Amino acid sequence: MAEITYREALKRALREEMQRDPTVVIWGEDVVAYAGGGAYGVTSGLAKEFPGRVRDTPIAEEAIIGVGIGAAMGGLRPVCEIMTVNFTLVAWDQIVNHAAKQSHMFNGQIKVPMVIRTPNGHGRTAATHSQNFDAWFAHIPGLKVVAPATPYDAKGLLKTSIRDDDPVVFLEHLQLYGTRGEVPDEEYLIPIGVSDYKRRGKDLTIVTWGRMTMESLKAARILAEEGVDVEIVDLRTLRPLDLSLAFESVHKTNRAIVVEEGWRTAGLGAEIAASLQEQAFNDLDAPIARVAGLEVPMPYAKNLERATLPFAEDVVAAVRAMMQKQY
């Protein structure tokens, strides 16, 4: 099995689906022109392979999404790329009040089979361009929200998202595009709404997703040397939220830490922790802990940016504290 990047995995998913289904189209800012295809290179080359089906748009996110919704209602399967998650803010009305609602308001007679691809995250891009809106999208009924951590999951989930009849917000991550992982050559799909063990262990359960899955795996390697064997549940999908593995795992380990990159208050970690205590209360041997980003607008300075975000060492510290009963 070949090791490819997260970026390449996404591109393969797009290519396969465009070959398979002529109604799949890609629209977005610079998806054709910039650096050969997309601000982060995901669509590079696709415009040549699929003439007319990959189009650059004006810098008008509300229009990109709005046109995408209309096209989806009319029979296409548009994949709209919003250059960064920060720019979805100006299209929030289209996403929340239109894409998410049509099918429900018209008794399922109308479907909006579109994918909104957009990267969360940071990378010396300062306050207005370094945000994580997982929890925002996960809050909205009518949307499906996917946040893959590995190239394998990214490819399988993007293909499924394109085939899904509901609008899917597909949250990539700036820091993951260059990461590598094994992806089989043959076709496969990963269902939406199914979480995955990324590491099996017996002492403590980490529930996480996206970039923090990879940081948690790094943390697990450090902790393993200290004799602590953590289990990592990667949610992969944020809406609908599949906590079945989290419950199963906590039943075994009796300890849980929710690890998220975004701000703590009203974050998705709070939702997960609440569900764990509701449904796995009798399995808990310690209060559920949360690792999250600091609640400040992102500083531009490199050292401050790093101090703001959670990394493997923060996960390690949280696990140690729990194992030493410091809570």
Place this chain on the structure above:
Amino acid sequence: MATQITMPQMGFDMTEGTIAAWLKKEGDVVNKGEPIAEIETDKTTIQVESFSSGVLRKIIAQVGQKVPVGEVIGIIADPDEQVEAPQPSASAVSPAQPSVPKVNGAAQPAAPAPAAAQPPAPPVVNEGRIIATPVARRLAEERGIDLRYVKGTGPEGRITKADVEAFVPPARLAPEPEPIGKPVGSPILKEPEPTPRPAPAVEPALQPAVVPAVAPATKQPLTRMRQTIATRMVASKQQVPHFYITVSVEMDAALALRAQINESLKPEGIKISVNDMVIRAVALALRRFPNMNASFTPEGLEQHDHVHVGSAVTVEGGLVTVTVRDTDTKTLKQISQEMTALVERARNNKMQPGDIGGQTFTISNLGMYDVENFIAIVNQPDAGILAVATATPTPVVRNGEVVVRTIMRMTLSGDHRVTDGAEGAQFINEVKRLLENPWSLVL
């Protein structure tokens, strides 16, 4: 300082106990750890040991009196110390009024000694609200451990799962997990013979019309053990959908090996029984069939981490289940020694906490009573019970020839909510295979 002796809680479901006997009189000197009274609970009789040295100054609860858990039954103090006895609670049913010293005037009840200020017993480490994690509470309930006795090591003394797991009940004082050893199958032991009737079908005309031919039947009051057995067996038959699978085990090899082993163990005075071999075989089979080592709960099937094999033991007035803990990790010799000690204690009413209950599977062996086969009632919360009959020389067909082999029949009763016939059949055949290849029991 005066120490109150309180009614101990021996198991989470014990709410009251009856004073069976006082082993000391008022005025007797008692030493710490010395037995001072016998308490009869629903399920057993236990001795209460003194937690301090001094003089038994007051006997508050008299013999025969039922006392709620935690109520004071007596007071130990220095010979010249002034003691105040608390008024027995209204809930205490008392055939003989305890002597209550009048302290503050005739009508005034004695001021109850504040229980919190004077811990009744050193082993009680938690007074009032107990801080424990949810899983620690769950585990304690499953194991019948009273959290008041468990020292917490978490923040602010919170009791964690590890604390419960590490808890060793101090002999006699601590609650006994599942005190009465969840008796199994009263019917299996006491399947009553059909009562001989005065043959009404024959010569009815000769029967007196009204006057009974024999003296009226007498009613034996139900002992507590009988009551408990009745309750548990009825509950099991009502709640557990039973299914049954019988196999015949050729025991010749096992018996030959047993003779060899016992010959070599003679100097040590240890004798392996057939039942010890069955216990070992069941424990090994349970490891391969984790779903048979499980319990049905409304929330889901609970597969147990440990294999604790219980064995029904006949005692006076009924039976109890004694448990060999972590059976799968023990050798035949260890199992034999443990069973000998457990049965001895069970029959002499000297059971210790941990001897009974907590099993994950139960064996009922009537081999000594010359029975061909029988069917047992599932001992909740186990997924199954194995009824073992007598090994008997039996003609069987082997390679087309009728030959004589020592055949022992075993019947599995399974909880159909947990497991199914196919799994039960594979499980019981694994037990059979192990017994027919008995070296696997010692390797």
